[in-house]
Amino acid sequence: MxxxxxxxxxxxxxxxxxxxxxxxxxxxxxxxxxxxxxxxxxxxxxxxxxxxxxxxxxxxxxxxxxxxxxxxxxxxxxxxxxxxxxxxxxxxxxxRSPAYMGNVIRYSDQLYATWGQLEGALRSGQPALPAETYLGDDPARTRGFVIAMHERALGIARALVPLLDLSGRRAMLDVGGGPGTYSVLLTERFPGLESEVLELPGVAAVARELVAAAGASERVSLRDGDYHSADFGTGKDVVLMSGMFHRESAAACRGLVERAVACLEPGGLLVVSDVFTDEGGTQPAFATLFGLNMMLTAPDGGVHADAEVMRWMKDAGLRELRTLPLPPPMPHRVVMGVKP
Ligand SMILES: C[S@@+](CC[C@H](N)C(=O)[O-])C[C@H]1O[C@@H](n2cnc3c(N)ncnc32)[C@H](O)[C@@H]1O
Incomplete structure (x- = not known):
């Protein structure tokens, strides 16, 4: 032995x-x-x-x-x-603190009961919380969701915005741009850049208020639309897809990447930011749990690997592919590619 x-x-x-x-x-x-x-x-x-x-x-x-x-x-x-x-x-x-996180925490609070329905969601394959509830149907919950996204984006932006060099770029499309926070901050940091935020009508209505309150309505516009079917237009030199791949299947994400590439000018940049797992999908643990959170709240919700996003970008013809983690405590990673 x-x-x-x-x-x-x-x-x-x-x-x-x-x-x-x-x-x-x-x-x-x-x-x-x-x-x-x-x-x-x-x-x-x-x-x-x-x-x-x-x-x-x-x-x-x-x-x-x-x-x-x-x-x-x-x-x-x-x-x-x-x-x-x-x-x-x-x-x-x-x-009253400028770094207040209470609205983000309130959004987690609202999902506490939803997490209690994990077993049911595993059996049914359906989200425990219909996504429409917080994406327009229930005005109070929609507002709470948009304000929470805004507060969270303000925190993440401290790391994300310095990573992106958009100098010289003029036309950005912010797909599923939520409160428009990244568009406001990026157009502020890079004069000459204008952004169009494509969003569902109920969310866009709240975002319009936030953009106006930031004094950015001249450079950030909101377009009501469904990113599955809306025309992405042409002549863009930046497309931002932040925090929306976790709502979508791999096939849908692939299609979104292809349509983003089609609307970009040569030299244009696609930026995809989200919570991603490593290749294989079991680490980091937070990202795997985030996938459950999205499963509970969106019909195709889950989590993807950043390596997979890079493959979609490569297949769609993008080059100079890079993936960058944001610094802790942010669990986000940013995947970027340039249209040749
Ligand atoms: C987690 S939020 C991210 C918001 C913002 N991009 C950010 O990173 O802060 C996902 C956004 O996608 C939007 N969304 C979901 N489905 C959509 C669709 N079919 N068309 C347009 N927007 C959609 C939601 O309203 C929500 O604002």
């Missing part, structure tokens, strides 16, 4: 199982604190649990337990029975 056969198999450490089986405790604590606007209630200084309970109309005993849990998670600091925001909460969870 070989020595390898004799060696007892090392017993795996079950810590991850224990941790993951209760990870939703942490999520729900953060989501609830954000929903209650707890961090705003502490934005002007420390308060006792009784004061917080009175301000937020909560039960005093329960609130004391809740605040201690928030402190345990690092969101609050407790001193002499009074609680204040820790730097993490003060920076990202207070609504």
């Amino acid at each position: 070989s020595s390898a056969a004799q060696a007892p198999a090392a017993r795996p450490d079950p810590t991850a199982i224990v941790r993951l089986s209760t990870a939703y405790w942490e999520s729900q604590t953060l989501l609830t604190a954000n929903r209650l606007r707890l961090f705003d209630a502490l934005a002007d200084g420390a308060r006792s649990a009784d004061e917080v309970a009175a301000a937020l109309q909560l039960d005093a005993r329960s609130t004391a337990l809740f605040l201690r849990a928030c402190a345990g998670l690092g969101f609050l600091v407790e001193r002499d029975g009074r609680f204040e925001n820790a730097p993490l909460a003060a920076t990202f969870l207070v609504s």
